[in-house]
Amino acid sequence: MLCLLRPTILRATPRLVRPFTSTSWLSQSMPETPLPSSKDPSHPHLFYHPNSTYVSLSFLPHPPAVYGSRTVLGYLPLGDATLDDFREEPKFRKVLNDAVKSGLEQGKATTVQFEAETRPVDGWIHITDERAIPPAGRIGETEDLIGSVYVQGGKIVADTYSPLPTYRLVTTNGVMQLPEGLDKHVIEVLEGIDKEERKQAAADLM
Structure with a gap:
């Protein structure tokens, strides 16, 4: 067995x-x-x-x-x-980074948006994996920082999103857990890719 x-x-x-x-x-x-x-x-x-x-x-x-x-x-x-x-x-890494950026562009990253809206000054904020949320006011470990994006006037400038090469999909704290909103958006992207792959696999069998 x-x-x-x-x-x-x-x-x-x-x-x-x-x-x-x-x-x-x-x-x-x-x-x-x-x-x-x-x-x-x-x-x-x-x-x-x-x-x-x-x-x-x-x-x-x-x-x-x-x-x-x-x-x-x-x-x-x-x-x-x-x-x-x-x-x-x-x-998978490219799929993830592209999906995170499109999620930011479409306003799907609710927790990241909240952080941007409450930020007192313009500047960069980190998008942090929720498997290991740091204490308030602290920056997470580099392996948990998915990427960074610039905030201007309380709004996310999505095209400034930059993935961080130190991010790890799996760490001692477990498998990646994306912030609320981004998680569902990434899954929707994956579902679309899955449909494409199944369609192509079926065509290859014909």
């Missing part, structure tokens, strides 16, 4: 993740019969999608349509795993 990933294991290790690299457990073939997906009870949006050798981490409830899907945050080997085993899906 296969031992599936225990969700709580993602918060139990003191080590940081390594960048995605080619590993033996990352097969490019998708299973004919996918194993059951599961929701992480400690995260508002995270799902685990296992196949015969590894687990895909995603904010969508169903398995990805293709290997290397842009909707997947990254991968863990099937069975007992720690944060050090996480491998980021390279394509």
